[in-house]
Amino acid sequence: TQLLEQSPQFLSIQEGENLTVYCNSSSVFSSLQWYRQEPGEGPVLLVTVVTGGEVKKLKRLTFQFGDARKDSSLHITAAQPGDTGLYLCAGALTGTASKLTFGTGTRLQVTL
Amino acid sequence: GAVVSQHPSRVICKSGTSVKIECRSLDFQATTMFWYRQFPKQSLMLMATSNEGSKATYEQGVEKDKFLINHASLTLSTLTVTSAHPEDSSFYICSALISSRITEAFFGQGTRLTVV
Numbered sequence: 001t002q003l004l005e006q007s008p009q010f011l012s013i014q015e016g017e018n019l020t021v022y023c024n025s026s027s028v029f030s031s032l033q034w035y036r037q038e039p040g041e042g043p044v045l046l047v048t049v050v051t052g053g054e055v056k057k058l059k060r061l062t063f064q065f066g067d068a069r070k071d072s073s074l075h076i077t078a079a080q081p082g083d084t085g086l087y088l089c090a091g092a093l094t095g096t097a098s099k100l101t102f103g104t105g106t107r108l109q110v111t112l
Numbered sequence: 113g114a115v116v117s118q119h120p121s122r123v124i125c126k127s128g129t130s131v132k133i134e135c136r137s138l139d140f141q142a143t144t145m146f147w148y149r150q151f152p153k154q155s156l157m158l159m160a161t162s163n164e165g166s167k168a169t170y171e172q173g174v175e176k177d178k179f180l181i182n183h184a185s186l187t188l189s190t191l192t193v194t195s196a197h198p199e200d201s202s203f204y205i206c207s208a209l210i211s212s213r214i215t216e217a218f219f220g221q222g223t224r225l226t227v228v
């Protein structure tokens with residue numbers, strides 16, 4: 001059973017378009033992280049959200065943690081080819097980043 | 113920022129041999145490190161939690177005798193894939209926690225293992 005389901009699994013868009021990636025669970029998480037991973041490399045942390053309803057912005061990326069801390073979303077405005085990669089959400093059931101449970105992943109491709 | 117270095121980045125070995133992968137925290141001490149496995153186009157699956165000075169805790173379904181983990185110091189954890197088989201071919205990634213920033217995990221670059 002996958003604790004964290006991401007949607008969509010794949011997304012191919014053109015430069016300049018907006019997109020939203022969803023991360024859903026039936027479990028409550030103490031914190032949730034979003035990572036981006038490029039082929040052959042380890043994941044790179046983008047953001048950590050810890051408070052229900054929290055919204056964080058990182059340039060063109062907006063992250064939201066659901067009020068009940070069971071879900072999260074990542075919105076990218078005006079996507080660029082450099083945004084291409086595998087986006088992973090990861091939840092921590094405890095108050096630490098121990099034993100992160102990773103989502104199923106969303107593979108994003110942004111073309112010119 | 114916290115840097116975690118993994119070595120080697122790529123390794124090819126013959127079936128039946130053993131391969132050791134190192135995970136080092138370069139600018140901080142990591143009492144806890146984690147080992148993940150990632151199949152092509154899939155997400156990360158936690159294999160085990162490595163604690164300095166004690167035995168690793170393995171996730172269900174992970175063979176501890178096949179995937180030997182040693183965390184002998186606060187900056188180094190190793191994963192040894194013993195008697196490797198082609199089905200062990202995968203991308204292995206480690207991560208580490210900083211005790212003062214326990215809500216963030218920092219990942220190594222990963223190791224691509226190919227068993228032929």
